Amino acid sequence: MKNGIDEKDPRFKVANKEALIGIILVIINFLWWFGFAYGMGSESVENYSYIMGLPAWFFYSCVGGFILMVLLVIFVVKFFFKDVPFEDEGGESE
């Protein structure tokens, strides 16, 4: 019970798992962003292809990456995130 925090509190298990999901999402986000930007963007400009008027590297990395992350975030929040009470049970209710 160091400083009043009980590490065995089952709510913390949920919280730890969700923090881990946050880290995984950031890694996916970064790899996608980096991969398309420098993978496709390093070619010479004459060889660029275009999607909706934007260079393909930019479209995939920034526009596509944004849409992907929004979908991923909605997905994990809906399916992996659990509702837990923040107040202690039996504590004073406000």
Added chain:
Amino acid sequence: MNWAVILPFLIILFAFFIIGLWASKPLAKSNSFLQDYFLGDRQLGGFILAMTMVATYGSASSFIGGPGIAYTQGLGWVLLSMAQLATGYFVLMILGKKFAIVVRKYKAITLVDFLKERYQSKWVVLLSAFSIIIFLFSSMGAQWVGGGVLIESLTGLSYTTSLFIFALSAIVYVILGGFRAVALTDVLQGVVMFVGTLTLLIGTIIAGGGIENIIAELTAENPNLITPFGFDGGLKPLYVSSFWILVGIGVVGLPQITVRAMSYKNSKAMHQAIIVSTIVVGFIMLGMHLIGVFARPILPGIEKGDTVMPLLAMEVLPAWLAGVVLAAPMAAIMSTVNALLLLVSSAIVKDVYVNYMKPDASEKAVKNISLMVTTIIGILVFLMALSPPDFIIWLNLFAFGGLEAAFIWPVILGLYWQKGNKYGAVFSMIIGVGSYILFDSFYPNAFGMHTVTLPIILSLVAYVVGSLATKQEVKLG
């Protein structure tokens, strides 16, 4: 004066004022002034929470500075700015439920309260409060200058008068409504920022003859503008990637953001906020910086980057719509300023005064002091912004990175690592801020990365080593 532009702008400023008044009502009869004034009584719903994070984070740089640099650098700078997409979900997921539960248990009202309970150390508290006051005070100065300049360029009034108008409207409603007023106006400001970005993006694409046409003109002018490497090939992948630390994951350490992770009502609100803020942050960052790049063929040859966005709005939109859109950067600056103003006064009143000078101060005395301190700080910042001293400009440059280097590990490891202790925290803050200042002065952008990268790594090492080395002592003590 161009009234067609100014009028919609004024209407929006006025709306902020009304909201501040309205939000102050529950405060008058509140029986827990501190918690209510500084935290809105932890009753924020998901949408409000998301908007208040977006509005606090989106500052002068997202709307004025950023698009100006994108104008010069091309798509490479838009790529860099997209590192900020991570802030939308990462902060709330990492601090998340654990932080919410722990701060309730500690009855913490500020970030410093959390650190105080967690580390039980006077030094941690004083160091944190000191960093917050110094760094945030100076970064507030820069935002006020931005607000003054914007009103000046819109109205043609003198800088002093413009700054006075800005300062007065900002201070009045922070004093009236506290956190609740700030949070509620943040919602309006967040919406204005979102709609403003969308409107200006569409207007710019139409004025430029479609995206395809704009990109073709950019390529004709300088093919580098449409590569990820910047107009002169100077944006190296490692350098651009290191911004993921400064404006992406490091944001977890910013007190003005952290305090928002203390204020949500329940886990449902948190879930909703994660989704909304990812969408809104991503859209604003992508949109505003893209606008900066697209402005280039439409308004070639702009010398001062900061003027790109206002000039573009007045060029491509009808006057009244330009007024509404230009309220967006105003909203961004104001909401940042308000958050900072509140945070600096909470550091002084709550963290230093109530903790160490007068723990038995009555509710009423605390209330009067809070309002007084907020006003005094407001006036000081106003005086400072009238003729900003060089020292302040210098400090502001690394307020962002300095706060991250100071707080990121004491907060994150304090939450998730049991062995972390006060020695680790103090050590980490000193090393983090100290090495940041040294690197910035003597070896900026070390090894081709943004200056903040190494201090964040060093402060991590300091925290871990400091905590492990003193483990024995803690057990004895």
